[in-house]
Amino acid sequence: MQWEIVIGLEIHAQLSTQSKIFSGASIAYGAMPNTQACVVDLALPGVLPVLNRGAVERAIKFGLAIGATINSPSIFARKNYFYPDLPKGYQISQYELPIVEGGEVSIQIGESEKTIRLTRAHLEEDAGKSLHEDFHGMSGIDLNRAGTPLLEIVSEPDMRSSTEAVAYAKILHALVRWIGICDGNMQEGSFRCDANVSVRPRGSDKLGTRCEIKNLNSFRFLEKAIDFEVERQIELLEDGGMVRQETRLFDANKGETRTMRTKEDANDYRYFPDPDLLPVEIESDWIEQLRESLPELPHARRERYISNYGLSAYDASVLTSSREMADYFEAAAEQVPEQAKLCANWIMGEISARLKKEDMDIIDCPVGSTILVTLIKRVHDGTISGKAAKTVFESLWLGELKQDVDAIIESKGLKQISDDSAIEKLVDEVLVANAQQVADYRNGKEKAFNALVGQVMKATKGKANPAQVNAMLKKKLS
Amino acid sequence: MFNESLKQLSKRLAKKEISSVELTTEFLERIKKFNPEFNAFITIDEEKTLTQAKQADQKIASGDTGPLTGIPVAQKDIFCAKGWLTTCGSKMLSNFVSPYDAGVIERFDQAGAVNMGKTNMDEFAMGSSNETSFYGPVRNPWDVAAVPGGSSGGSACAVAARMVPAATGTDTGGSIRQPAALCGISGIKPTYGTVSRYGMIAFASSLDQGGPMAKSVEDLAILLNVMTGFDQRDSTSLQREKEDYARDLEKPLSGLRIGLPKEYFAKGMSSDVEKAVEQALDQYRKLGAETVEVTLPNSPLSIPVYYVLAPAEASSNLSRFDGVRYGYRTQIYQDLGDMYRKTRAEGFGVEVKRRILIGTYVLSHGYYDAYYIKAQKLRRLIAQDFKHAFSQCDVIMGPTAPTVAFDLGEKSSDPIQMYLSDIYTSAASLAGLPGMSIPIGFGDKNRPVGLHIIGNYFAEARMLNIAHQYQMATDWHQRMPGI
Numbered sequence: 001m002q003w004e005i006v007i008g009l010e011i012h013a014q015l016s017t018q019s020k021i022f023s024g025a026s027i028a029y030g031a032m033p034n035t036q037a038c039v040v041d042l043a044l045p046g047v048l049p050v051l052n053r054g055a056v057e058r059a060i061k062f063g064l065a066i067g068a069t070i071n072s073p074s075i076f077a078r079k080n081y082f083y084p085d086l087p088k089g090y091q092i093s094q095y096e097l098p099i100v101e102g103g104e105v106s107i108q109i110g111e112s113e114k115t116i117r118l119t120r121a122h123l124e125e126d127a128g129k130s131l132h133e134d135f136h137g138m139s140g141i142d143l144n145r146a147g148t149p150l151l152e153i154v155s156e157p158d159m160r161s162s163t164e165a166v167a168y169a170k171i172l173h174a175l176v177r178w179i180g181i182c183d184g185n186m187q188e189g190s191f192r193c194d195a196n197v198s199v200r201p202r203g204s205d206k207l208g209t210r211c212e213i214k215n216l217n218s219f220r221f222l223e224k225a226i227d228f229e230v231e232r233q234i235e236l237l238e239d240g241g242m243v244r245q246e247t248r249l250f251d252a253n254k255g256e257t258r259t260m261r262t263k264e265d266a267n268d269y270r271y272f273p274d275p276d277l278l279p280v281e282i283e284s285d286w287i288e289q290l291r292e293s294l295p296e297l298p299h300a301r302r303e304r305y306i307s308n309y310g311l312s313a314y315d316a317s318v319l320t321s322s323r324e325m326a327d328y329f330e331a332a333a334e335q336v337p338e339q340a341k342l343c344a345n346w347i348m349g350e351i352s353a354r355l356k357k358e359d360m361d362i363i364d365c366p367v368g369s370t371i372l373v374t375l376i377k378r379v380h381d382g383t384i385s386g387k388a389a390k391t392v393f394e395s396l397w398l399g400e401l402k403q404d405v406d407a408i409i410e411s412k413g414l415k416q417i418s419d420d421s422a423i424e425k426l427v428d429e430v431l432v433a434n435a436q437q438v439a440d441y442r443n444g445k446e447k448a449f450n451a452l453v454g455q456v457m458k459a460t461k462g463k464a465n466p467a468q469v470n471a472m473l474k475k476k477l478s
Numbered sequence: 479m480f481n482e483s484l485k486q487l488s489k490r491l492a493k494k495e496i497s498s499v500e501l502t503t504e505f506l507e508r509i510k511k512f513n514p515e516f517n518a519f520i521t522i523d524e525e526k527t528l529t530q531a532k533q534a535d536q537k538i539a540s541g542d543t544g545p546l547t548g549i550p551v552a553q554k555d556i557f558c559a560k561g562w563l564t565t566c567g568s569k570m571l572s573n574f575v576s577p578y579d580a581g582v583i584e585r586f587d588q589a590g591a592v593n594m595g596k597t598n599m600d601e602f603a604m605g606s607s608n609e610t611s612f613y614g615p616v617r618n619p620w621d622v623a624a625v626p627g628g629s630s631g632g633s634a635c636a637v638a639a640r641m642v643p644a645a646t647g648t649d650t651g652g653s654i655r656q657p658a659a660l661c662g663i664s665g666i667k668p669t670y671g672t673v674s675r676y677g678m679i680a681f682a683s684s685l686d687q688g689g690p691m692a693k694s695v696e697d698l699a700i701l702l703n704v705m706t707g708f709d710q711r712d713s714t715s716l717q718r719e720k721e722d723y724a725r726d727l728e729k730p731l732s733g734l735r736i737g738l739p740k741e742y743f744a745k746g747m748s749s750d751v752e753k754a755v756e757q758a759l760d761q762y763r764k765l766g767a768e769t770v771e772v773t774l775p776n777s778p779l780s781i782p783v784y785y786v787l788a789p790a791e792a793s794s795n796l797s798r799f800d801g802v803r804y805g806y807r808t809q810i811y812q813d814l815g816d817m818y819r820k821t822r823a824e825g826f827g828v829e830v831k832r833r834i835l836i837g838t839y840v841l842s843h844g845y846y847d848a849y850y851i852k853a854q855k856l857r858r859l860i861a862q863d864f865k866h867a868f869s870q871c872d873v874i875m876g877p878t879a880p881t882v883a884f885d886l887g888e889k890s891s892d893p894i895q896m897y898l899s900d901i902y903t904s905a906a907s908l909a910g911l912p913g914m915s916i917p918i919g920f921g922d923k924n925r926p927v928g929l930h931i932i933g934n935y936f937a938e939a940r941m942l943n944i945a946h947q948y949q950m951a952t953d954w955h956q957r958m959p960g961i
Contacts, residue, residue: 039578043798045571046558046580046677048712078794080841082818089797141802270841272850275683275791277713 001238002202005230006210007165007195008119008157011172012150013182014126014190015058021125021149022049022092029188037128037143043087048276051076055149056280057290058181059099059123062151064291065179066118068103073279076123080270084141085128093152095271098122099280100151105175106299107167108317116168117156124150151181157196157207162226166219169193170321171298173219178298178323186217193222197229199237208233209243213250213257225250229257301326309333309340318348324363331369332376342376350393367396367403374405382465388414418465420472423456426464427472430455441477449473480508480640481958484549484697487643491538491548498538498548502531502592505550509594509641512961516617518626518635520555521563521596530592537590545700547590552636552645555596556603557688558677559583566679567599567611567629570799570806570825580677581709582646582688589704594642598632601827602796603653603681605629606899609890610829617886618661619959620925624883627657627899633691634661639961644692644701648678650685651784652878652903655915658691659878659928662917664945664955665691666698669935670910671716674709680795682788683714685907694955695916695946699724702938718936726943732766734944737871739774742902748881750921755877758918758929758948762875765947772867772874776859780905781897783860786840786853787908792830793837799825832893861909868934873944876902878915878928906932916945917954926954 020027023040040047063070077095100121106113128146130139153172159165173191176182184191193216198208213229216222233243247266248257298320305316319329329347333340351372355362375396379389392408401407409415417423431438434455441448456469479487479501490496506524513519527550534548558564558576560583565571579587586593600610608616608631616631618624619639626635630647634657637645647654649667658665666689673688680686690701702723709715736759743752759769801807801821808820826834840849867874879899889896906913912935915928929948933941949955
């Protein structure tokens with residue numbers, strides 16, 4: 001049987017506020033345990049939550065960026081369950097009337113585009129951390145993270161492969177950073193994914209039984225976990241079994257998912273509106289103000305790059321995968337609009353590879369966009385070859401000669417020989433010295449031509465402009 | 479001196495006839511004398527109290543005085559007070575010393591009041607007789623066989639027995655008004671959102687409201703001036719301009735329209751209470767008021783609605799008492815689940831557990847719509863009834879409680895009978911309206927009867943005026959138990 005994969009994602013993005021969602025304690029990462037937990041975070045008797053306006057603001061920005069509805073009023077609800085790292089015995093979250101409802105993003109798979117719909121995005125507080133090591137049969141509780149503002153972003157089950165799921169997660173990851181509401185740091189848990197995965201016979205419009213895979217904190221794990229889970233479910237069904245609805249945990253070491261809890265032992269969370277918090281009324285003025293404060297969004301820029309610079313949809317998508325990269329590209333492309341494709345190639349090729357190797361972000365790229373443009377100009381005007389440009393780039397990266405492109409070309413002797421008379425002289429010499437190849441070529445051996453080109457290049461240590469050498473040889477041999 | 483008003487005491491302090499330390503010592507002596515019998519206090523800490531009295535004396539010496547500077551005030555043990563054991567009447571918090579002050583405590587401290595100790599209460603404010611306290615029942619100073627009412631029974635008793643000039647209480651369904659009535663004192667629960675709930679241990683967040691308890695209405699106005707005000711740490715606290723609750727005390731009552739809900743006077747009220755209420759209403763007519771019949775058709779539903787919503791919120795509010803971070807934790811346990819179960823089974827009393835179970839049930843999947851949602855709808859209807867009634871009258875009056883104080887143990891095994899003690903008070907709580915009780919005489923066994931006055935939102939000053947005029951014409955509020 002042919003199976004169709006159905007995936008929906010729940011993503012928890014930690015909002016980049018200074019303080020917690022319901023208290024004034026800091027959310028800075030890495031502090032000593034329990035030093036960033038105030039009386040409210042500790043859930044002492046009598047304490048009350050007060051909503052952080054900054055968290056609401058970020059949620060609204062997100063909603064606007066995906067074209068969603070901003071609900072007003074929006075309601076906070078209590079999700080009741082007992083766990084030692086949940087100090088109040090309930091998590092303040094949203095149930096009915098989340099702050100953001102609907103919206104969509106589009107993902108790029110190769111050259112084709114696909115729209116993924118969002119169900120909702122709601123505000124909630126994070127729990128603390130339970131530490132099960134180093135306590136001799138007991139557990140330690142660190143409540144620094146308790147109360148950290150999260151935006152839980154829920155998609156519709158619109159994805160049909162792990163590739164699409166990863167593309168969607170990456171788009172959201174880029175978006176939340178782009179609009180400055182989340183730092184996107186996956187190692188520190190600022191951006192976490194849960195995947196709902198099911199399979200169904202191709203052609204069926206009924207959803208299969210799903211499993212939720214929790215806490216996938218890298219795109220690679222997300223992909224591996226989905227692939228494993230899909231295979232597991234298909235195998236089960238093909239063996240005549242049934243998929244059991246459950247929550248599963250991905251074991252990164254073994255590359256497999258395993259049961260965490262089944263539907264039967266799922267909690268009844270007894271959601272109800274939190275009486276300590278009033279319904280959140282959001283004035284339309286505020287929404288408009290936030291709409292105006294949003295930067296040009298990635299999809300708008302992507303469209304612009306395609307229409308203004310003639311880039312392919314794929315290139316435009318890659319360049320808009322982060323605001324920093326897009327800004328870099330744009331700074332370069334604005335100076336040489338007709339060479340925008342070359343700029344794109346440099347950024348997506350040499351620069352990205354080098355950044356990756358050094359584990360750096362483009363914002364810290366030692367070769368600025370203006371310098372890159374100078375380099376591209378020198379290639380375009382024939383001063384240096386594309387190959388030599390890579391040598392120049394390396395020098396620029398290392399900061400040699402004050403990053404003066406021309407000085408580097410000069411000092412390394414990389415200038416191409418583009419003088420026609422000089423090239424003619426060289427060609428003549430080579431033709432005289434290689435009478436056999438000339439004869440071969442004239443007898444129809446095309447290969448001999450390339451050998452002659454090679455001889456000219458060799459004589460100039462590769463500095464002759466290859467296009468001119470080609471033209472000159474053709475002229476002399478015809 | 480212990481029967482004097484706050485104004486009189488304040489005048490003595492200002493004139494330096496007496497120091498706050500002397501005044502405080504005098505009341506501490508009364509506490510020492512009467513508390514063993516009445517059990518009104520859970521915590522008395524002379525050292526802390528006298529330190530505050532000394533500070534108050536310094537303030538007075540420097541001329542920095544207000545109406546409460548140097549005045550002893552007892553605090554219900556539901557208010558977190560820094561450095562004080564704060565138990566909420568529960569074994570669960572029997573070892574909890576608060577590291578922070580409630581908004582109300584801060585306000586009294588800033589006003590220079592002297593904290594006389596923490597008063598006894600029903601466990602987590604759940605009860606109408608003070609019998610659910612882990613620290614034992616409080617006795618009614620008018621008759622030791624009787625309960626003082628609850629949940630603010632310790633505060634009511636302490637004021638009635640003149641162990642303190644004033645005290646704080648909290649009211650979720652009648653917990654200030656009902657004990658005030660049963661102990662023959664005055665008490666007011668202001669409009670929801672008027673007194674900060676920050677640091678006031680939550681029972682049912684959408685209903686809980688702090689308020690003062692005192693001998694007279696004039697004292698209530700002075701206390702209310704200190705207790706109320708916006709607190710940004712409480713999201714349900716209302717941002718309103720500061721008002722002087724004593725401003726209208728002396729206004730005459732001519733033209734006052736008193737609404738009498740026919741449902742309150744239909745049945746359920748005992749005849750001694752009815753008689754006292756009729757006499758009080760006669761007094762009001764003499765003062766120039768007229769009475770009109772109004773109807774609150776949904777008010778008979780207020781007890782069932784209250785006992786869905788309050789336990790629902792309580793079941794969640796009390797989840798934090800899990801033995802993990804503070805408070806009581808069981809001694810021996812196998813694992814986490816065992817620790818939770820034993821801690822909560824041992825740390826909570828019967829009534830608290832009953833309400834947690836009710837609340838958990840009504841919020842459960844499949845029952846939520848039938849109970850919680852329906853109760854919320856009825857709550858709105860109850861509030862609408864009042865809105866309609868207030869188009870026909872200025873205030874609503876009736877009995878505070880259906881009977882005078884009952885005997886200890888009389889209702890403790892029958893929760894429904896106990897819940898019905900709040901039959902007249904819970905509707906105003908559900909509507910968020912201000913309500914108060916003032917003493918209007920005595921019923922069976924010479925136990926006090928209270929008159930319940932419900933006002934429109936933010937009508938506290940008018941209500942205090944109406945109650946004060948009654949007290950100017952009568953002396954019930956000056957009667958003292960013969961102890």
